Amino acid sequence: MAESVLLLVITKIGIALANRAVAQASSHLSKYATQLIELQRNMGRVVRELRVMHGVLCQMDIRNCNDPVYESWLDEVRKVAHVMEDMVDEYLHQVGQEHDMGCCFYLKKGLRRPRSLLSLNQITSNVREIEKELAHLADTKNRWVSMVNNGDNSNSNYIVKRSQDLANISRSLDEEDLVGMDKNREILQQWLGGEDAEFSVITVNGMGGLGKTALAANIYRKEKEKFQCHAWVSISQTYCTEDILRNIIKELFKDRVDVPSNISMMDITCLEDTLKRFLHQKKYLIVLDDVWTPEAFADLSRALVCTDKGSRVLITTREGDVAALASQGHILTLEALPEEKAWDLFCKKSFPRETCHECPYELKNLSEEIVSKCKGLPLAIVSVGSLLHVREKTVEEWRRINDQLSWEIINNPRLGHIRNVLHLSFIYLPTYLKSCFPYCSLFPEDYLFHKKKLVRLWIAEGFIVEKGASTLEEVAEGYLKELVNRNMLQLVERNSYGRMRRFKMHDIVRELAIDLCHKDHFGVHFEEGKCGGSLQRDGRRLVVQKLKKDIQQSFSGIHGLRTFIALDKNMPSFNLLPLLCDKSRYMTVLELCGLPIEKIPDAIGDLFNLRHLGLQDTKVKLLPKSIEKLSNLLTLDLCGSDIREVPAGIVKLKNLRHLFAEKENDQSNSVLRSRSGVCITKGLGNLTNLQTLQALEAQDESVRQLRELTQLRSLRILNVKGIYCERLCKSLVQMSVLSFLDVAASDENEVLMLSALPPSLQKLSLRGRLAEGTLLGESPLLQAAEKNLHELRLYWSQLREDPLPSLSRLANLTVLDFTGAYNGEKLEFLTGWFPKLKELYLWDLLNLKQLEIKQGAMTNLERLSLANLSSMVEVPTGIEFLMPLQYLGFGLITRDFLAVLRQCPGIAGMQWEHTLRD
Ligand SMILES: *[C@@H]1O[C@H](CO)[C@@H](O)[C@H](O)[C@H]1NC(C)=O
Numbered sequence: 001m002a003e004s005v006l007l008l009v010i011t012k013i014g015i016a017l018a019n020r021a022v023a024q025a026s027s028h029l030s031k032y033a034t035q036l037i038e039l040q041r042n043m044g045r046v047v048r049e050l051r052v053m054h055g056v057l058c059q060m061d062i063r064n065c066n067d068p069v070y071e072s073w074l075d076e077v078r079k080v081a082h083v084m085e086d087m088v089d090e091y092l093h094q095v096g097q098e099h100d101m102g103c104c105f106y107l108k109k110g111l112r113r114p115r116s117l118l119s120l121n122q123i124t125s126n127v128r129e130i131e132k133e134l135a136h137l138a139d140t141k142n143r144w145v146s147m148v149n150n151g152d153n154s155n156s157n158y159i160v161k162r163s164q165d166l167a168n169i170s171r172s173l174d175e176e177d178l179v180g181m182d183k184n185r186e187i188l189q190q191w192l193g194g195e196d197a198e199f200s201v202i203t204v205n206g207m208g209g210l211g212k213t214a215l216a217a218n219i220y221r222k223e224k225e226k227f228q229c230h231a232w233v234s235i236s237q238t239y240c241t242e243d244i245l246r247n248i249i250k251e252l253f254k255d256r257v258d259v260p261s262n263i264s265m266m267d268i269t270c271l272e273d274t275l276k277r278f279l280h281q282k283k284y285l286i287v288l289d290d291v292w293t294p295e296a297f298a299d300l301s302r303a304l305v306c307t308d309k310g311s312r313v314l315i316t317t318r319e320g321d322v323a324a325l326a327s328q329g330h331i332l333t334l335e336a337l338p339e340e341k342a343w344d345l346f347c348k349k350s351f352p353r354e355t356c357h358e359c360p361y362e363l364k365n366l367s368e369e370i371v372s373k374c375k376g377l378p379l380a381i382v383s384v385g386s387l388l389h390v391r392e393k394t395v396e397e398w399r400r401i402n403d404q405l406s407w408e409i410i411n412n413p414r415l416g417h418i419r420n421v422l423h424l425s426f427i428y429l430p431t432y433l434k435s436c437f438p439y440c441s442l443f444p445e446d447y448l449f450h451k452k453k454l455v456r457l458w459i460a461e462g463f464i465v466e467k468g469a470s471t472l473e474e475v476a477e478g479y480l481k482e483l484v485n486r487n488m489l490q491l492v493e494r495n496s497y498g499r500m501r502r503f504k505m506h507d508i509v510r511e512l513a514i515d516l517c518h519k520d521h522f523g524v525h526f527e528e529g530k531c532g533g534s535l536q537r538d539g540r541r542l543v544v545q546k547l548k549k550d551i552q553q554s555f556s557g558i559h560g561l562r563t564f565i566a567l568d569k570n571m572p573s574f575n576l577l578p579l580l581c582d583k584s585r586y587m588t589v590l591e592l593c594g595l596p597i598e599k600i601p602d603a604i605g606d607l608f609n610l611r612h613l614g615l616q617d618t619k620v621k622l623l624p625k626s627i628e629k630l631s632n633l634l635t636l637d638l639c640g641s642d643i644r645e646v647p648a649g650i651v652k653l654k655n656l657r658h659l660f661a662e663k664e665n666d667q668s669n670s671v672l673r674s675r676s677g678v679c680i681t682k683g684l685g686n687l688t689n690l691q692t693l694q695a696l697e698a699q700d701e702s703v704r705q706l707r708e709l710t711q712l713r714s715l716r717i718l719n720v721k722g723i724y725c726e727r728l729c730k731s732l733v734q735m736s737v738l739s740f741l742d743v744a745a746s747d748e749n750e751v752l753m754l755s756a757l758p759p760s761l762q763k764l765s766l767r768g769r770l771a772e773g774t775l776l777g778e779s780p781l782l783q784a785a786e787k788n789l790h791e792l793r794l795y796w797s798q799l800r801e802d803p804l805p806s807l808s809r810l811a812n813l814t815v816l817d818f819t820g821a822y823n824g825e826k827l828e829f830l831t832g833w834f835p836k837l838k839e840l841y842l843w844d845l846l847n848l849k850q851l852e853i854k855q856g857a858m859t860n861l862e863r864l865s866l867a868n869l870s871s872m873v874e875v876p877t878g879i880e881f882l883m884p885l886q887y888l889g890f891g892l893i894t895r896d897f898l899a900v901l902r903q904c905p906g907i908a909g910m911q912w913e914h915t916l917r918d
Pocket residue numbers: 164165168172
């Protein structure tokens with residue numbers, strides 16, 4: 001993993017050198033031009049050396065991994081790389097700052113030379129040192145570190161062999177081990193056997209250890225005789241098409257007399273021809289086990305004849321891209337075993353001799369804990385079970401294993417193959433994912449990652465580089481998708497229109513990643529009372545899950561700290577910020593969400609490298625003026641803190657991309673004022689990189705300046721008066737990538753007149769009275785929103801005319817919230833309306849008497865919530881057409897209405913919830 005450390009530094013130097021022109025063009029630096037040029041040359045040489053080292057590390061034979069000499073050499077390289085990273089940050093800071101302040105200022109006023117220019121000397125001399133050290137390190141490597149590397153691609157061969165050993169283990173799992181796979185087996189049997197004469201490709205997909213190979217092997221054993229010929233071939237990522245073709249041919253011709261005699265001599269065309277000739281007119285079954293890239297299959301598919309004899313190709317893979325190669329509808333995705341099946345499998349393996357594989361009573365609780373750590377991975381359960389099978393069946397022994405399980409998985413040779421299964425996935429991650437992935441393991445077990453938040457952190461860490469026209473956020477989302485596709489992260493939740501939203505990391509995968517992080521000083525997850533997790537001298541990242549003592553007592557090495565994330569809201573934080581500001585000069589990510597911090601020291605302005613500052617739900621009331629010095633800041637999160645006013649200098653943070661500052665005020669008696677935001681007036685328009693602004697208190701001037709913020713993706717604006725609306729709309733249409741908009745009026749009687757929206761909008765919330773006609777007929781608002789709008793929430797719009805007929809043209813709507821939106825007595829949902837709607841909320845419609853749903857309306861509805869509909873005395877007609885629903889709720893109903901509901905045949909047999917009006 002050391003290679004990813006180097007990559008980060010290389011990227012950074014690249015950025016620094018790209019800025020070269022800027023630095024030299026600054027007239028004030030002309031005096032130091034020679035010095036600057038020398039420094040840049042030094043950096044150029046360092047980056048070249050690092051690139052070479054990076055290349056070498058990327059190709060390093062993994063067999064060196066446990067060689068202590070190599071490891072300690074690597075350690076030195078990493079240290080030097082870290083120092084270099086610090087120097088590049090210094091350099092970027094100095095050059096950038098000089099440029100901003102302008103030197104004429106100093107010259108004219110005859111002030112003393114800025115301190116920073118002196119540092120240029122220091123940087124130069126440090127970089128010179130680094131250059132020497134790198135040369136020295138390159139030297140020692142040749143002298144001392146004997147590499148297991150013969151110059152050929154024995155490394156790849158070794159990896160291929162390892163993965164084939166693994167495949168061999170999986171393949172030899174008994175039929176009995178396929179607990180809980182019956183259904184999958186049936187599906188595969190059907191796809192393989194079916195009468196369908198058309199050639200088809202079937203894929204089995206899932207993370208390492210789910211038993212893909214075992215399942216495929218089982219099916220293969222059973223079904224192969226139904227084909228005229230068959231072959232099982234293990235592919236690995238480092239494959240060679242010729243070898244695979246040869247293996248297929250060898251397998252196909254096994255036990256035949258007409259084996260082509262000289263296949264080892266054949267070239268690729270000849271192999272393909274041989275295969276084609278043989279498969280022609282035959283019904284064949286070929287299993288390609290563990291395919292890593294779509295290209296691997298593409299190369300083979302030329303030789304696989306697609307005749308209509310009912311031939312099948314079965315592929316197992318961890319990669320979503322490969323799984324997508326399946327013929328229509330023929331992807332089988334394996335999931336982890338449910339608890340009960342996992343338990344059965346565990347007992348079978350651990351207690352094979354006991355009657356019915358019963359777990360002894362006294363071991364039950366511990367066994368359950370052990371099983372839960374395997375998280376439903378059959379391969380892990382089988383391995384741990386077999387390990388326990390040979391141990392003494394005592395509580396002490398069981399407890400010991402349970403306590404050490406994570407350690408055992410990493411260190412016990414008998415469990416080596418679980419680790420290897422997962423380690424292989426890691427080895428084959430592309431370098432650009434090699435920081436993103438272990439980063440996730442710094443968070444606690446079962447931590448739910450929120451997509452946008454994780455993306456912001458990755459960007460702040462510098463893991464993401466711009467690609468073409470894509471923003472950093474888009475690139476990062478692509479990486480996230482790739483990790484999910486590779487089954488390294490698990491998708492837990494999508495939003496209503498199918499976007500990825502929340503993720504988890506599999507525990508066993510996490511354990512492995514933690515081990516890697518630790519080895520490379522990448523970062524530490526600290527939980528007091530649990531072993532491990534001490535911060536080494538130059539540890540770079542610290543995620544604190546639990547800490548009782550003062551941070552200074554717990555960690556000596558906070559000097560090199562660049563990331564500090566607090567997840568323990570009760571940790572002693574009295575002294576925390578002053579300490580970090582003082583000691584951790586290069587702090588980049590500071591996430592203090594929920595800590596009872598009240599004051600931010602002025603010294604925070606010295607953290608020039610800071611890119612992420614999270615003060616969400618803290619007790620901070622004021623930000624110091626020095627905040628304006630944080631010119632690298634990308635994200636400032638003040639949500640739920642006591643900060644109501646931000647310093648005027650905040651508009652100097654030109655790189656700011658995300659500003660969160662809103663608070664729920666429950667004591668407010670007006671529903672519209674239940675949230676408040678911040679006022680920024682002068683210079684708001686200077687924050688042109690802003691993508692998120694939540695929430696802004698509308699004022700004449702700030703609404704005027706909004707039109708400069710054309711990068712906004714997400715905007716919440718509060719306290720809007722009717723007279724701002726025209727200007728607001730003019731600004732909104734400039735925001736061509738805006739996807740979320742929430743507008744709240746200043747009070748219940750203020751009328752919002754919105755006439756235009758950007759067509760990119762996906763979620764829209766309007767709070768407050770709407771001008772009659774806003775949502776009627778050929779409303780320009782609806783026209784703009786027609787294509788992309790997925791969620792529409794209307795609160796207290798108090799419309800007199802029924803907007804549903806015109807809203808029904810929003811065919812892509814998945815959520816419709818209608819709270820106090822309409823004053824009329826009747827609402828009707830007609831056939832064909834809202835075909836994609838999943839959630840419908842009808843609340844606070846005090847006059848509504850009649851609700852009618854026609855058959856064929858909202859055919860995909862999952863949740864229906866009706867509340868505070870005080871005039872409604874009849875059950876909505878046609879509600880039976882919506883059944884069954886995942887959720888059905890009636891809020892604030894009378895006892896009489898409850899009685900009516902209980903009699904209603906339309907929802908009889910459905911689960912539904914209610915609350916009573918008192
Ligand atoms: C697979 O394992 C079996 C025994 O478990 C062994 O005989 C065979 O040689 C192995 N095959 C490979 C390719 O390692």
